[in-house]
Amino acid sequence: MRVISGKFKGKRLFSPVDNKVRPTTDRIKETLFNILYSKDAVYGQVLDLFSGSGALGIEALSRGAERVVFVDKDPVSIKLTYMNLNHVLAENYEVYNTDFQVALRKLNGRKFDIIFADPPYNAGLEAKILQGIRENDILSYGGIMVIEHSKENELQIRDKSFIIDKRICGNTALTFIINRGDSN
Numbered sequence: 302m303r304v305i306s307g308k309f310k311g312k313r314l315f316s317p318v319d320n321k322v323r324p325t326t327d328r329i330k331e332t333l334f335n336i337l338y339s340k341d342a343v344y345g346q347v348l349d350l351f352s353g354s355g356a357l358g359i360e361a362l363s364r365g366a367e368r369v370v371f372v373d374k375d376p377v378s379i380k381l382t383y384m385n386l387n388h389v390l391a392e393n394y395e396v397y398n399t400d401f402q403v404a405l406r407k408l409n410g411r412k413f414d415i416i417f418a419d420p421p422y423n424a425g426l427e428a429k430i431l432q433g434i435r436e437n438d439i440l441s442y443g444g445i446m447v448i449e450h451s452k453e454n455e456l457q458i459r460d461k462s463f464i465i466d467k468r469i470c471g472n473t474a475l476t477f478i479i480n481r482g483d484s485n
Contacts, residue, residue, distance in 0.1 A: 305331050307363030309389040324354050329470050345414040350401050355382035357417045362391050371396045372404040405433040412441040419449040427456050446478040
């Protein structure tokens with residue numbers, strides 16, 4: 302696992318020692334960031350939900366994000382995130398060791414330009430994540446949310462204010478949700 306591009310390019314990141322955390326592969330991470338680039342994503346404020354090792358948020362910092370908020374409820378993942386942040390000498394970040402729903406309520410009203418969500422594949426949390434993002438109004442207008450999930454899990458998004466794009470990479474699906482304003 303390494304940083305693909307930017308000021309930390311080529312830096313190796315510490316990986317989990319067990320298979321409890323499923324880090325985003327370099328190939329999928331590169332695909333994800335290439336798609337964000339093609340969508341003219343703004344790397345301002347970034348939220349990395351279910352951050353695991355912190356690889357996605359660190360990649361965003363490397364590419365110029367102003368600030369990244371890392372959230373994970375697993376203390377081992379939080380320790381790994383801190384190890385990787387210290388290893389690349391990152392700045393401008395916050396780390397929360399809490400459940401994603403608690404974090405979303407704490408972040409209520411803050412606006413994020415990019416939100417990464419990489420929940421456990423079989424936990425069925427995608428709908429709760431989307432609901433929490435909407436209820437707490439944290440995705441900025443024009444902001445992009447990326448949910449990494451099993452390709453077997455089809456996301457149901459009925460809100461007309463969001464535009465969706467989906468890419469399949471092996472067994473993984475990357476669903477891109479772009480906030481295009483109010484649904485009223």
